[in-house]
Amino acid sequence: MNCEFIHQNINDVCQGNLTSLEQQKVDAHLTNCPECQHMLEQHQAYLTKLAGLQTPELSADKKQQMLNKLNTNKAASSNNSFIKGFAAASVLFLSVFLFNQQQVNSVVETPIAQNINIEAFTTQVSLVIYVPEDMPDADLQLQIPDEVELVGYEGLAQLNWPVALKKGANVLQLPIEVPEGVDLNQTIQFIANINNNNTQKDFELEVKLVSPQLGAADSVFNLTNPTANDFNNLG
Amino acid sequence: MNKVVSLLFGNNKQQSFEQIVEPYLNLMFKVAYQYTGNTEDAEDLVQEVLAELFKNLTKLQQAEKTKAWIMRCLYNKFVDQYRQQKSRPLIDSLDDEQQIPLTQATPEHELLLTHQQVLAGLSQLNSNQRALVTMHDINGYTLVELAEIMQKPVGTLKSDLHRARAKLKILFNLQPSDIQSRHCM
Numbered sequence: 001m002n003c004e005f006i007h008q009n010i011n012d013v014c015q016g017n018l019t020s021l022e023q024q025k026v027d028a029h030l031t032n033c034p035e036c037q038h039m040l041e042q043h044q045a046y047l048t049k050l051a052g053l054q055t056p057e058l059s060a061d062k063k064q065q066m067l068n069k070l071n072t073n074k075a076a077s078s079n080n081s082f083i084k085g086f087a088a089a090s091v092l093f094l095s096v097f098l099f100n101q102q103q104v105n106s107v108v109e110t111p112i113a114q115n116i117n118i119e120a121f122t123t124q125v126s127l128v129i130y131v132p133e134d135m136p137d138a139d140l141q142l143q144i145p146d147e148v149e150l151v152g153y154e155g156l157a158q159l160n161w162p163v164a165l166k167k168g169a170n171v172l173q174l175p176i177e178v179p180e181g182v183d184l185n186q187t188i189q190f191i192a193n194i195n196n197n198n199t200q201k202d203f204e205l206e207v208k209l210v211s212p213q214l215g216a217a218d219s220v221f222n223l224t225n226p227t228a229n230d231f232n233n234l235g
Numbered sequence: 236m237n238k239v240v241s242l243l244f245g246n247n248k249q250q251s252f253e254q255i256v257e258p259y260l261n262l263m264f265k266v267a268y269q270y271t272g273n274t275e276d277a278e279d280l281v282q283e284v285l286a287e288l289f290k291n292l293t294k295l296q297q298a299e300k301t302k303a304w305i306m307r308c309l310y311n312k313f314v315d316q317y318r319q320q321k322s323r324p325l326i327d328s329l330d331d332e333q334q335i336p337l338t339q340a341t342p343e344h345e346l347l348l349t350h351q352q353v354l355a356g357l358s359q360l361n362s363n364q365r366a367l368v369t370m371h372d373i374n375g376y377t378l379v380e381l382a383e384i385m386q387k388p389v390g391t392l393k394s395d396l397h398r399a400r401a402k403l404k405i406l407f408n409l410q411p412s413d414i415q416s417r418h419c420m
Contacts, residue, residue, distance in 0.1 A: 011371075011372065042404060043400075045407075046372075046400065046403065046404050046407065047372060049349060049352070049353060049407050050353055050368070050372055050373050050403075051373070052346065052349030052350055052352075052353055053269065053349075053350055053353040053354065053357075053373065054346070054350045055264075055265045055268050055269065056268065056274055057261070058260060058261055058264040058265075058278075058281075062278065063257070063260050066260070066278075066281065066282055066285055067253055067256075067257075067285070069282065070252070070285055070286060070289050
């Protein structure tokens with residue numbers, strides 16, 4: 001037994017965690033080594049001091065609260081997924097719609113010059129929202145692009161739309177007016193923000209303008225009364 | 236064969252997040268308190284660790300040593316926070332406690348002072364030293380276990396622990412809040 005053993009195992013020596021043989025050897029060493037005696041006394045005082053650190057208990061309520069908070073965050077994350085799904089569904093719907101119109105264009109082989117509309121017309125943008133649960137107090141904020149007007153709200157650049165969303169598919173119709181002289185080849189962009197229980201998400205919706213002559217009513221889906229199958233098709 | 240069944244049908248015996256972490260919540264909070272020095276920060280730290288663990292649920296479910304995995308996550312999160320909040324004192328000053336007249340000193344006061352003295356001492360250590368002292372000298376983890384949790388060689392931990400102890404022993408002896416020292420003055 002030497003000083004090194006005591007240095008290396010000082011906590012065990014102080015706390016009596018040695019085998020009986022080790023303890024005997026340590027005791028024998030200590031009788032002849034005042035340095036180790038002093039060091040052990042100091043270390044024992046240090047450990048006693050540390051043991052005086054009191055740790056409060058975590059209450060059962062607090063534990064549950066912590067775990068519940070995670071579940072709340074999970075639900076919020078799920079709401080984000082719903083909004084992403086909403087955006088994806090809307091964009092996908094519009095994409096399919098546009099694809100259909102582009103096919104019409106290609107068949108008719110309309111010269112580009114004829115895609116400048118010569119008179120104003122109105123059409124509708126359908127927003128398809130699919131939610132996993134009822135959301136009675138959702139808020140939809142929509143920024144209207146400069147190129148078009150909202151029918152009945154001419155000059156309005158932003159629309160705040162309190163919406164009560166029901167579980168499943170929801171279709172919101174947005175009547176817009178396309179003034180004369182607007183290039184129909186361009187894509188216009190709606191910026192939308194949906195807020196539910198302080199969880200919100202911004203997204204962009206790109207819409208290509210379509211004149212009545214090109215048959216907006218020929219949309220591949222009837223979304224006024226959507227069926228589950230429609231939404232399966234939408235993606 | 237079990238793996239094939241698990242792949243085909245999913246592992247129904249896999250534990251939920253709550254089932255995995257609940258047995259360790261008390262320990263997490265206790266160590267978080269020893270790291271941070273106050274209840275509010277300890278709760279915040281545990282909450283952040285839970286969120287991190289929740290994000291990595293699959294890894295947590297597959298971890299062979301769940302306790303070590305959780306304690307490593309707690310340590311890493313504490314070190315991150317310490318780096319971000321380095322300038323902020325972790326605990327309140329002892330000045331108020333020093334105002335207690337000695338004639339009113341009771342065993343309860345002494346316990347409280349010892350508690351605060353330890354917190355004050357720990358707050359003088361860096362995050363690594365604080366974690367080492369807390370885990371090794373208070374909670375009884377071995378250096379080998381700590382090497383796994385803190386991802387450092389045993390030799391490095393040993394010298395860090397030696398420095399931390401030396402600093403704490405000096406601080407414990409110097410602090411005027413020590414009742415016996417004040418009686419002597």
